[in-house]
Amino acid sequence: MTSFTRRQFGGFAGLLATAAVAGPILTACSGSGGQSSMGKVVWSTWGSPEDLKSFDRFEEAFKADHADIELVFQPTPSYSEYHSKLLTQLSTGTAPDVFYIGDDRVASVIRNDVLMPIEDAAVKEEDFAKNVLDIARWEGKLYALPNDVNPDTLWYDKEALAAAGITEDPAELAENDQWTTEVFFDMTSKLVAAGLTGAVYWNYWATHDGFMTTNGGQVYDADGNYVAHTDANSVAAMEAYAERFQAGELKLADLLPEGAGSETLLVTHKLGFLAAGRYTIGAIRGAGVDENLYDIVRWPTKDGKAAPTGVAASYLAVNAKAADPEAALTFFSAFLDADGQRLRLEGQGNAVPSINGADDIVLNGDYPAHAQTMLDMRDMGYSNFATEAAVPDLSNQIAVEYMQPLYEGKKDAQTTLDEVAALVAEKTQS
Amino acid sequence: MTTAAAAGTRKASPRGWREKDKYWGMFFVAPQALGMFLFTLLPFAFAFFLAFTEWNGFGMPRIIGFENFQNQLTSPLLGRAIINTLVIAVVTVPIGLFLAIIAATVLNKIKGRAFYLVLFFAPVVTSAVAIALIWQQLLRADGVISGFLTNTFGIPPIDWLGHPWLALMAVCLVTVWSSLGLNIVIFMAGLQSISPSVLEAAAIDGAGPVARFFKVVLPLLSPIVFYQSVVAFISSLQTFDLVFVLVNNAGPDNGTRTIVYHIYDLGFAKSQFGLSSAASIVLLALTLVITAIQFGAQKKFVHYEG
Numbered sequence: 089m090t091s092f093t094r095r096q097f098g099g100f101a102g103l104l105a106t107a108a109v110a111g112p113i114l115t116a117c118s119g120s121g122g123q124s125s126m127g128k129v130v131w132s133t134w135g136s137p138e139d140l141k142s143f144d145r146f147e148e149a150f151k152a153d154h155a156d157i158e159l160v161f162q163p164t165p166s167y168s169e170y171h172s173k174l175l176t177q178l179s180t181g182t183a184p185d186v187f188y189i190g191d192d193r194v195a196s197v198i199r200n201d202v203l204m205p206i207e208d209a210a211v212k213e214e215d216f217a218k219n220v221l222d223i224a225r226w227e228g229k230l231y232a233l234p235n236d237v238n239p240d241t242l243w244y245d246k247e248a249l250a251a252a253g254i255t256e257d258p259a260e261l262a263e264n265d266q267w268t269t270e271v272f273f274d275m276t277s278k279l280v281a282a283g284l285t286g287a288v289y290w291n292y293w294a295t296h297d298g299f300m301t302t303n304g305g306q307v308y309d310a311d312g313n314y315v316a317h318t319d320a321n322s323v324a325a326m327e328a329y330a331e332r333f334q335a336g337e338l339k340l341a342d343l344l345p346e347g348a349g350s351e352t353l354l355v356t357h358k359l360g361f362l363a364a365g366r367y368t369i370g371a372i373r374g375a376g377v378d379e380n381l382y383d384i385v386r387w388p389t390k391d392g393k394a395a396p397t398g399v400a401a402s403y404l405a406v407n408a409k410a411a412d413p414e415a416a417l418t419f420f421s422a423f424l425d426a427d428g429q430r431l432r433l434e435g436q437g438n439a440v441p442s443i444n445g446a447d448d449i450v451l452n453g454d455y456p457a458h459a460q461t462m463l464d465m466r467d468m469g470y471s472n473f474a475t476e477a478a479v480p481d482l483s484n485q486i487a488v489e490y491m492q493p494l495y496e497g498k499k500d501a502q503t504t505l506d507e508v509a510a511l512v513a514e515k516t517q518s
Numbered sequence: 519m520t521t522a523a524a525a526g527t528r529k530a531s532p533r534g535w536r537e538k539d540k541y542w543g544m545f546f547v548a549p550q551a552l553g554m555f556l557f558t559l560l561p562f563a564f565a566f567f568l569a570f571t572e573w574n575g576f577g578m579p580r581i582i583g584f585e586n587f588q589n590q591l592t593s594p595l596l597g598r599a600i601i602n603t604l605v606i607a608v609v610t611v612p613i614g615l616f617l618a619i620i621a622a623t624v625l626n627k628i629k630g631r632a633f634y635l636v637l638f639f640a641p642v643v644t645s646a647v648a649i650a651l652i653w654q655q656l657l658r659a660d661g662v663i664s665g666f667l668t669n670t671f672g673i674p675p676i677d678w679l680g681h682p683w684l685a686l687m688a689v690c691l692v693t694v695w696s697s698l699g700l701n702i703v704i705f706m707a708g709l710q711s712i713s714p715s716v717l718e719a720a721a722i723d724g725a726g727p728v729a730r731f732f733k734v735v736l737p738l739l740s741p742i743v744f745y746q747s748v749v750a751f752i753s754s755l756q757t758f759d760l761v762f763v764l765v766n767n768a769g770p771d772n773g774t775r776t777i778v779y780h781i782y783d784l785g786f787a788k789s790q791f792g793l794s795s796a797a798s799i800v801l802l803a804l805t806l807v808i809t810a811i812q813f814g815a816q817k818k819f820v821h822y823e824g
Binding site: 172196200201202343345348480481484488 | 574575576577654655658659660661677679680766767770782786787788789790
């Protein structure tokens with residue numbers, strides 16, 4: 089039987105150990121993982137094939153203007169998988185040069201020193217909607233800018249409202265500061281009585297935070313502490329909305345069965361209100377229904393006057409290890425400036441511009457009739473709170489593990505908000 | 519003379535050949551050993567280390583002792599994941615093996631078995647993602663299955679993936695369906711290795727088809743049943759890709775959260791690699807315990823020839 093001496097075995101193990109150590113070192117030394125090189129910009133985002141088509145016009149224009157820069161696009165279909173992949177790439181030094189980050193992730197990514205401050209970019213922060221910038225700031229420096237934004241306006245179906253015997257127009261009520269939560273709940277009750285669904289919301293931070301802030305409540309204080317559980321208006325608002333969910337008047341879009349999703353309900357006149365962004369234009373036009381049957385209104389409030397709501401946003405950032413920082417910043421600026429946003433969002437574009445001087449994109453088509461509401465909600469609204477966005481997946485955890493049980497009647501509002509406060513404290517202290 | 523002398527030299531120094539063999543052996547084993555070291559042992563050691571640290575994937579891990587284990591062993595989410603995973607294993611392994619034995623026994627006796635084998639085996643060579651996407655369409659509230667039940671029996675449309683227990687049962691159904699082909703092929707190989715003379719002897723002794731199956735075939739097949747049950751159980755404990763694609767966000771009310779999904783969620787969604795590693799060590803311990811129980815039980819139920 090063949091046997092190894094201690095020395096032979098030691099040599100063999102040493103060879104393996106050297107190779108094992110060499111692998112990670114070689115990977116770490118390769119900067120952006122060999123994906124990129126001088127004159128090349130690798131960029132990534134999430135989106136369905138349909139969503140990604142909106143980038144075609146921009147890419148073509150960019151290539152025409154910057155023939156010396158090669159663009160490589162690396163999309164990922166799912167939002168959640170995109171961030172898992174991006175974080176893994178960032179921690180192993182193989183991330184793209186320029187990439188999208190969601191508003192529930194951007195603050196946590198910035199704190200890991202993997203992004204390039206963007207003060208040298210041609211686009212300047214002064215040109216962007218200020219209320220959605222703070223989340224991308226860390227220790228006085230700005231690390232990302234919003235690609236575009238999507239305030240969740242309430243899309244409503246005039247035919248569904250008429251079928252429920254509702255004669256008042258929500259947009260007109262809003263213009264006269266009479267669009268109260270009470271009036272809204274009265275409408276959702278009538279819609280359900282008529283065999284329809286009252287309103288549908290996506291279960292994420294802007295929804296539950298919006299319920300509170302439109303009813304005089306506070307979610308976080310100026311120091312970034314979670315205070316919703318100590319704010320009587322916030323607790324009362326969550327209790328009132330939860331009761332409507334339990335009564336079946338309101339539903340979560342996330343839980344609707346496949347094939348009977350929120351947009352399907354809207355275009356088949358089975359739904360009164362849908363909290364959704366500008367991308368709903370595409371769903372309405374794609375369904376071939378009479379688009380004039382639909383309009384938008386801001387969220388109802390306690391006193392009927394306009395109040396801030398959450399503005400969903402995605403951000404664009406530059407990898408601190410970008411192989412060609414100059415080319416990356418050129419792409420970054422071209423993507424975000426007014427022309428870039430125009431190329432991406434014009435026509436049936438799926439979002440609202442985040443930069444000054446491009447609002448005509450939203451208004452030019454004269455659709456929906458109250459399109460200005462999108463811009464008003466953008467200007468008045470707020471981004472995800474930095475405290476929450478600084479902890480990976482915390483916003484999602486609050487929505488799925490705390491707010492959903494509240495809407496399902498498994499817990500009351502005070503208990504839920506107390507638990508969220510404890511969770512936020514635990515996650516932000518560690 | 520020269521040849522004889524050379525042969526004599528060779529015979530005289532076998533130690534030199536053994537030395538050379540040793541190096542050739544090491545040379546051929548090296549790629550496999552290196553791969554195993556890099557992709558199995560090293561990650562395992564790293565995960566074990568991470569289980570005692572707090573780390574978000576960036577910077578240096580901070581050692582925090584047994585805090586992650588304390589957190590996970592009191593986590594309702596891990597508890598739910600363990601229960602769901604055990605339900606999948608306990609439901610799919612016996613049903614899958616039972617159906618495979620029945621199908622293998624039938625296929626073993628019919629003509630044109632190759633055709634049926636191809637049909638049964640097709641899901642085995644299909645990617646889990648493709649399988650999940652197809653079943654997602656079938657199990658929708660407006661999908662084929664609900665449509666059939668509504669049209670035939672007047673049952674209101676069921677959203678199979680929208681209810682915690684139904685979604686878990688749907689995962690079990692798809693798991694059994696997709697693994698059936700492999701089990702059938704292995705059992706057929708086992709059936710064909712049983713000597714016809716043994717079965718003839720049993721028949722001569724008066725054993726009918728049912729008695730022959732339970733008294734002769736099944737005992738002779740028991741080592742394969744045992745092997746398949748161990749492999750299938752471990753595979754069930756590692757259920758991930760199917761639930762990841764088939765049901766969003768671990769299903770309604772975490773109804774399909776499995777242990778591996780929980781590990782993925784902690785590590786790659788929440789960037790809590792310490793907790794994720796601790797959960798993976800818990801999975802390892804669970805797998806070892808269950809496999810040990812299976813090996814203990816085999817002494818009573820498994821019949822080895824000779």
